[in-house]
Amino acid sequence: MAAGCIGGGGGSTSSSESPTKSTTSSASQTTTSNEYTVSPSETTTSTQGETTTSQTQTTTSPTQTTTTAPQTTTTVTHTTTTPQQGNVELIILTRHDTTIQSLAKEYFLKSDIAKEYHITKIRFIKATESQWVEFIKRGVADVGWGGGPTLFDTLYTEGYLAPITDEKILSLLGTNISETIAGMPMVRKDNDGKVYWIAAALSSFGFTENKKALQKWGLPEPKKWEDIASEAWARDPPQYGIADPTRSTSNTRIYQIILQAFGWDQGWRILTLIAANSRIYDASDAVREAVIAGDIAAGNTIDFYGYTAMQLNPDCVYIIPEGESIINGDPIALLKSSKHPEAAQAFIYWVLTEGQKIWLNKEVNRLPVNPSIFNTPEGQQRQDLRTAYYLALHTRGIQFDDERALKTIYAMQQYFKATLVDTNEELHRAWMAIVNAHKSGKIDDQTFERLKDELTAPIQFKDPETGETVTFTEEYAEKINDKILKDPNFKDTIVQEWRDAAKAKYQKVLQEVNG
Known part of the structure; x- marks a missing residue:
């Protein structure tokens, strides 16, 4: 649903993410x-006035008391x-x-x-x-x-x-x-x-659109995530914006919402097509700025980014996908x-x-x-x-399982980055080839659906520990989640496996279209 503009005139935005276009440092x-x-390697604060005095006989130190909420x-x-x-x-x-x-x-x-x-x-x-x-x-x-x-x-x-x-x-x-x-x-x-x-x-999660840019590019107004993951939003250059999940907590949450709203397998297919129709940004505020400026027609935003965009540009509207978001x-x-x-x-x-x-x-x-x-x-x-x-x-959202999301968060972020961010150029090129071949009549509806299915299918890759060929199921993501966090060598190896496998799949589909 579209959100009404809240607040008065424009100004500096508030955020739990960086409000300015900047390169994040390590x-x-x-x-x-x-x-x-x-x-982080410096200690700049000093201990001052550590003494506490009791005001009542029942007062105790927080470090000495076990409490029950x-x-x-x-x-x-x-x-x-x-x-x-x-x-x-x-x-x-x-x-x-x-x-x-x-x-x-x-x-x-x-x-x-x-x-x-x-x-x-x-x-x-x-x-x-x-x-x-x-x-x-x-x-x-x-x-x-x-x-x-x-x-x-x-x-x-x-x-x-x-x-x-x-x-x-x-x-x-x-x-x-x-x-x-x-x-x-x-x-x-x-x-x-x-x-x-x-x-x-x-906070809620959705997307912000620029109506003038939608009109310029002849794009339909999106109402749900599936609208963006469609042939109708295939443009060159891409007119949707998303952020790298390893650089944005709000976009990470959006991807988790989609995976739970549609199920793991279908969710990744939708994410793949959204990424194929998108420009990738280093931070969520950069997506917002691009929508405000009309550089893209729409992009992922947390709610207050959307409200800020609406204040700064009357052409902008923040939309919560009905039944496909959370608070x-x-x-x-x-x-x-x-x-x-x-x-x-x-x-x-x-x-x-x-x-x-x-x-x-x-x-x-x-x-x-x-x-x-x-x-x-x-x-x-x-x-x-x-x-x-x-x-x-009273927002109608999905029944989001936060514990479930936590069990795969690191694996999900790195898999998304490897297969949809690092290889986005190859993904976009293959998707545009499929769409253009369909529009020109080079391929029929059945072939279009088959190639789209191949493009979005789970990639197969070699498990670094077993050497077996596997796919990135939710169970597999949960199994390697902590290892991704704690073992840098394992992370680097499997990310490279994912990246190479994704690139090979996209190139194979592209060759099939052009062949």
Whole structure:
């Protein structure tokens, strides 16, 4: 469904991904935030005021208490954090842009919570997903904020998040903040009920189109993912845009949605044809910018990228594929590297309550996770966002299995990159040859369908460990998922196998068309 424009005039966009066209650096390179420059190999923060004082006889340290997250049928004991003495500097590891960073710094440092916990300074580190682990390992950051559930679930799985134990935060769950929205988790808990991240904002996933560019290229308006994966969208140069999943958490989520919406086998066929009709970009914001400029007619976008495009160019419209999308929570979490866990949790509480007004800013335009913010004076001015929030609550999406997605995420990202990104030129050339042969009458409908089926069929490749010829089934992806992450040699070998096999398949189809 098409989304209405929310917010006022244009401005700097907000995002849990980079808002500017830039080349992402590796974890060994220097990362620049709006406040300072830091390398993951440097430790730049010092321990200040680590002493805590008890305000009540029941107050304990979060590191000493095992907590159970609130459930409807259980009695829960929480930890109450105590303000630290001395000046505290918090370091926030983030994917949010400088607009959100600046607003958070301005609002929070004026808050009573900041004063209570003696927090006098906030520094932000804007880092790519691949750099987060290095920063956490070096003990550089206290809080992780923004970047999508894929990133935070990865950190949770690998043990880089600390459980949230503050009673004020946990009391928000199930009251001010729903634990699920549109069937999707807004909280990540372990088997013991400990809470490791909480959504701070909501997001949906779809595509943004430029109506003027659609008209220029004679393209039908897409409503669903299958529309883009069709002969009707085959153009030279391609007029759809997608991002490399190894560089974009939002595009990773879109691909996971498609794989679950259509099933693993059919999902990969649809992804293959979408990629065949697409230009590949290094980052999701670059896709958005291309749509705004009319360089392409449409492209994958998270919702607030779409809303930004609509503000900056009236020809742009953001569309949520009906019944083929989900609502995601964009998390905030306490990092295990935090030197100030009490103050860090105080900041998290602020973000989930008073700090929700950041999303209402007309240069941000995101959906808050805590609807009580709409009862504030700022919230009363954003009835458009209030409407969008309650629309999101009733979005008809797929029954997305987050645990299932996590089991194949690394394998899926690398397979997509090897077979659809690195070999995109060969894929696009073969697909255009099939389409043009069909349009010219060189091949009939039956031959067209057969060649399309061959082009999108699962590739066969040699398993590096067994030497056997296999296909990339969901079961196989799950089996090698952790090995892809932990064994660089295995990853490099199998990625090359995938790349070579995909290229050979596309060239074979092209030769058959031309032959």
